[in-house]
Amino acid sequence: MMKLSKYVLYDIVRSKIILAYTLFLLIVSVSMFQMEENSSKAMLSLLNIVLIVLPLVSLVFTTIHYYNSYEFIELMSSQPMSRTRILMSEYAGVSISLLSAFLAGVGLPVMLFAADATGYALLFTGICLTLVFTSIAFLASVIARDKARGIGLALLLWFYFALIYDGLVLLILFSFSDYPLEKLTLLLSALNPVDLGRIFIMLKMDVSTLMGYTGALYKDFFGSNTGILFTAGIMLVWIIVPFWLAVRKFKRKDL
Amino acid sequence: MIRIENISKRFRKLQVLDNITASFEKEQVVSLIGPNGSGKTTLIKCMLGMVKPDSGKILVNGQLINGHPSYREQIGYMPQIGRYPDNMKVGQLFRMLQNIRNIPDEKTDRDLFQQFELEKIAGKPMRTLSGGTRQKVSATLAFFFNPALLILDEPTAGLDPLASEILKAKILAEKKKGKLILITSHILSDIDELTTHIMYLQEGKMQFFKNMETLQEETGELRLGKAIARIMKGEKFTSEWIDKMLEVKDNERIY
Amino acid sequence: MHSQLIILLLALSLAAPARTIRVYPGALKKTIALSQNGDTLLFKPGVYKEGTVTITKSITLIGEPGAVLDGENKYEILILSGYHITIKNLQFQNAGYSALNDFAAIKIIDALSLLLEGNQILNSYFAVHVSNSSYVTIRNNKITGKPKTEQLTGNGIHLWKCNNALIESNHVQGHRDGIYFEFVTSSVIRNNLSEKNIRYGLHFMFSNNDQYRQNIFRNNGAGVAVMYSKKVTMVQNHFELNWGPTAYGILLKDISDSYIGHNTFFKNTVAIHLEGTSRMNIEKNIFRSNGWAVKIQASCEDNNFYHNNFTGNSFDVATNGTMVLNKFDNNYWDKYEGYDISKDGIGDVPYHPVSLYSMIVEENPYTLMLFRSFTMQLLDKAEKAIPGITPENLADNKPIMKPLKL
Numbered sequence: 001m002m003k004l005s006k007y008v009l010y011d012i013v014r015s016k017i018i019l020a021y022t023l024f025l026l027i028v029s030v031s032m033f034q035m036e037e038n039s040s041k042a043m044l045s046l047l048n049i050v051l052i053v054l055p056l057v058s059l060v061f062t063t064i065h066y067y068n069s070y071e072f073i074e075l076m077s078s079q080p081m082s083r084t085r086i087l088m089s090e091y092a093g094v095s096i097s098l099l100s101a102f103l104a105g106v107g108l109p110v111m112l113f114a115a116d117a118t119g120y121a122l123l124f125t126g127i128c129l130t131l132v133f134t135s136i137a138f139l140a141s142v143i144a145r146d147k148a149r150g151i152g153l154a155l156l157l158w159f160y161f162a163l164i165y166d167g168l169v170l171l172i173l174f175s176f177s178d179y180p181l182e183k184l185t186l187l188l189s190a191l192n193p194v195d196l197g198r199i200f201i202m203l204k205m206d207v208s209t210l211m212g213y214t215g216a217l218y219k220d221f222f223g224s225n226t227g228i229l230f231t232a233g234i235m236l237v238w239i240i241v242p243f244w245l246a247v248r249k250f251k252r253k254d255l
Numbered sequence: 256m257i258r259i260e261n262i263s264k265r266f267r268k269l270q271v272l273d274n275i276t277a278s279f280e281k282e283q284v285v286s287l288i289g290p291n292g293s294g295k296t297t298l299i300k301c302m303l304g305m306v307k308p309d310s311g312k313i314l315v316n317g318q319l320i321n322g323h324p325s326y327r328e329q330i331g332y333m334p335q336i337g338r339y340p341d342n343m344k345v346g347q348l349f350r351m352l353q354n355i356r357n358i359p360d361e362k363t364d365r366d367l368f369q370q371f372e373l374e375k376i377a378g379k380p381m382r383t384l385s386g387g388t389r390q391k392v393s394a395t396l397a398f399f400f401n402p403a404l405l406i407l408d409e410p411t412a413g414l415d416p417l418a419s420e421i422l423k424a425k426i427l428a429e430k431k432k433g434k435l436i437l438i439t440s441h442i443l444s445d446i447d448e449l450t451t452h453i454m455y456l457q458e459g460k461m462q463f464f465k466n467m468e469t470l471q472e473e474t475g476e477l478r479l480g481k482a483i484a485r486i487m488k489g490e491k492f493t494s495e496w497i498d499k500m501l502e503v504k505d506n507e508r509i510y
Numbered sequence: 511m512h513s514q515l516i517i518l519l520l521a522l523s524l525a526a527p528a529r530t531i532r533v534y535p536g537a538l539k540k541t542i543a544l545s546q547n548g549d550t551l552l553f554k555p556g557v558y559k560e561g562t563v564t565i566t567k568s569i570t571l572i573g574e575p576g577a578v579l580d581g582e583n584k585y586e587i588l589i590l591s592g593y594h595i596t597i598k599n600l601q602f603q604n605a606g607y608s609a610l611n612d613f614a615a616i617k618i619i620d621a622l623s624l625l626l627e628g629n630q631i632l633n634s635y636f637a638v639h640v641s642n643s644s645y646v647t648i649r650n651n652k653i654t655g656k657p658k659t660e661q662l663t664g665n666g667i668h669l670w671k672c673n674n675a676l677i678e679s680n681h682v683q684g685h686r687d688g689i690y691f692e693f694v695t696s697s698v699i700r701n702n703l704s705e706k707n708i709r710y711g712l713h714f715m716f717s718n719n720d721q722y723r724q725n726i727f728r729n730n731g732a733g734v735a736v737m738y739s740k741k742v743t744m745v746q747n748h749f750e751l752n753w754g755p756t757a758y759g760i761l762l763k764d765i766s767d768s769y770i771g772h773n774t775f776f777k778n779t780v781a782i783h784l785e786g787t788s789r790m791n792i793e794k795n796i797f798r799s800n801g802w803a804v805k806i807q808a809s810c811e812d813n814n815f816y817h818n819n820f821t822g823n824s825f826d827v828a829t830n831g832t833m834v835l836n837k838f839d840n841n842y843w844d845k846y847e848g849y850d851i852s853k854d855g856i857g858d859v860p861y862h863p864v865s866l867y868s869m870i871v872e873e874n875p876y877t878l879m880l881f882r883s884f885t886m887q888l889l890d891k892a893e894k895a896i897p898g899i900t901p902e903n904l905a906d907n908k909p910i911m912k913p914l915k916l
Contacts, residue, residue: 040822051884163884163885166880177876202881
């Protein structure tokens with residue numbers, strides 16, 4: 001599989017978009033740390049990058065890449081190579097390049113300026129979200145019939161996870177405000193990887209607020225090792241399930 | 256060598272392949288002919304596993320093709336329009352496929368590589384190649400790994416007469432080695448001297464599948480084009496396509 | 511009148527020559543019976559299990575290292591009543607528990623001019639319980655309780671109906687309330703460390719004209735509560751790490767005419783919560799890394815927040831009403847995004863410390879799961895641009911551009 005990924009990776013690196021993305025992240029991260037007098041304020045700005053920009057770039061980049069390498073996929077599928085292997089190689093190539101960009105663009109500055117629990121939580125979430133949204137983008141690309149629809153679907157999904165979902169949560173929490181909602185909030189956070197990642201970082205950052213108000217539940221769940229396992233587990237589900245669905249669909253697809 | 260049993264395929268409302276059954280053996284050169292949209296390319300793609308038929312079976316050397324992709328090791332495929340990763344260089348493309356198929360240098364077939372003088376353009380990215388050159392690359396790739404079965408989709412469509420002759424000579428040579436060669440084409444003149452069998456498709460239905468001797472006996476014509484025309488008229492086919500094809504042929508014969 | 515009494519006492523003690531009497535385990539009650547005003551009882555090392563001992567004479571009790579008074583989990587250990595009694599360097603442990611009475615290691619009733627200094631009190635229900643007394647000094651004691659439930663644990667230093675008390679340099683931990691004041695006036699709480707108590711580090715009720723300064727209240731179940739009092743001065747204290755759904759740096763309830771200055775509030779769920787509070791000056795405090803820096807209920811009026819530093823708080827100010835009768839001026843807010851073209855160090859546009867999202871959270875705390883969500887940030891920005899729900903005149907009209915040096 002790595003043989004093929006190597007060529008996917010080579011193709012991506014040649015296109016320079018990843019390089020631009022890396023530079024963008026690097027410039028933004030470094031200038032945040034330079035501009036703000038304390039690193040925690042810079043971390044807050046980086047949080048938005050990780051929660052908003054990362055999913056967007058992962059979704060759009062992956063979708064465009066999928067359609068641009070359609071010929072390659074076609075060529076490969078006429079070779080003695082299974083569809084699963086082709087798609088997995090593509091996934092490996094795309095995610096490796098996106099992850100490298102993130103680790104170089106955000107990971108490096110964080111390690112230099114804010115190598116603490118919050119920093120590590122941010123990097124962990126960033127890695128997870130990159131993998132999750134690459135996975136979701138593959139599913140969207142395999143489902144959509146052409147490039148325009150594919151990108152449209154990717155943008156719609158981003159809109160949903162980054163914006164609409166939280167609006168819905170707000171609506172739900174107010175509609176059922178007469179009931180005990182502790183468990184529900186936990187469930188709601190697991191249903192959106194962006195929210196899950198945000199809460200995970202939040203518990204390292206604004207401990208006093210969240211520990212205080214949401215009480216034992218979040219403290220038990222996210223504050224402890226159980227929380228890290230829970231977060232990692234749910235993230236893993238979010239990585240595996242969409243991609244598994246994509247592979248299933250891709251295997252039956254006519255090229 | 257290849258058995259096709261009751262293959263049907265429908266793209267939405269369009270019945271592309273309708274219950275096709277055929278069997279091809281080695282040392283045959285089979286011409287798959289039919290008007291545009293008659294299902295030739297779809298049939299080929301079914302054999303390659305790129306399109307999944309709705310019903311029916313395809314067996315290569317007695318093995319169903321649904322399972323392992325390894326049967327494609329025996330197939331060399333030249334697509335109608337060769338599309339390759341833009342940034343990949345010609346030399347790289349060959350190396351990559353060789354790498355993926357894991358075939359040592361001495362077992363590759365470099366005849367066409369030399370005759371088409373691909374060495375000269377080995378360093379050029381695929382996107383810079385003209386349509387004809389691209390076809391040369393596709394043809395070379397199809398023969399490169401010495402497959403027992405060659406599937407050539409409109410092989411001479413974009414080639415200049417010289418290259419066309421080289422390719423024809425190569426096909427003949429491979430036929431003599433005992434290989435099975437499947438060719439789709441509009442232009443009969445290019446292939447009639449090679450063809451041993453003709454399969455005629457129209458609107459997804461197989462109209463006939465006969466060997467040349469039988470055809471010539473039945474029609475009394477020596478030349479393929481007219482033979483077909485006769486048989487079609489005899490069976491009351493009023494397709495304009497046949498006339499058009501003959502027209503092309505006559506024009507070409509002027510020189 | 512008190513001073514006259516003291517002079518009288520001094521005269522009495524001069525009349526009989528002061529003696530130093532050694533005390534051994536088993537002979538405590540007898541020795542006290544033999545002692546006279548002005549005597550000093552020197553406790554030799556050993557464990558004294560002698561039930562409840564009552565002292566009404568003006569004597570001084572001093573422990574040698576290793577002198578331990580044990581209540582065997584049944585008895586109050588010392589009951590002091592009278593004038594001029596000093597208890598020094600003794601260790602008290604295992605005072606009894608009673609559901610009906612406030613059993614204490616040291617109980618002081620109707621006393622005047624007492625000194626408790628350098629004692630260690632371990633594992634008691636109440637540690638020091640003072641009622642109806644004046645001029646009591648409690649200094650340099652180390653009081654450590656075994657926290658159980660709120661009902662089974664008493665207060666560390668408990669004062670009821672006292673005046674002119676001085677509570678200084680004590681370390682109290684593991685009790686219900688670290689320091690408890692009820693009907694205590696003209697008193698000072700200084701330089702104490704009160705931590706890890708089940709309820710409040712300092713619990714302060716119906717006590718006027720008091721001051722507490724330079725104390726550290728850390729990691730208490732509910733922080734510090736100051737209620738139903740007037741003219742209280744709170745300066746240079748540290749309120750730290752008070753976490754929980756009902757934990758406050760300071761909970762102010764029905765307080766008026768008081769001063770809160772030069773304090774540091776660090777990592778509390780709510781740094782200051784104000785309820786029914788009026789005419790307070792809250793100045794030159796540092797609010798750093800709290801969940802909420804200030805929660806101010808609509809029942810508060812005429813409070814002034816001047817020259818404070820607000821940095822790294824999740825929410826700066828939250829309120830439940832729209833009427834604003836309090837002033838926030840000349841503070842430094844790290845969330846302020848305005849500009850200072852006139853270069854006078856004061857921002858040219860007002861700062862609105864109440865965000866829409868903070869009001870949503872007030873309404874429904876579960877929405878805290880959306881904290882720092884992009885959607886909520888957009889809502890906040892939209893509200894800032896076109897205010898509709900947040901109180902528009904709750905604003906710092908002269909926000910300072912750079913943090914004050916405090």
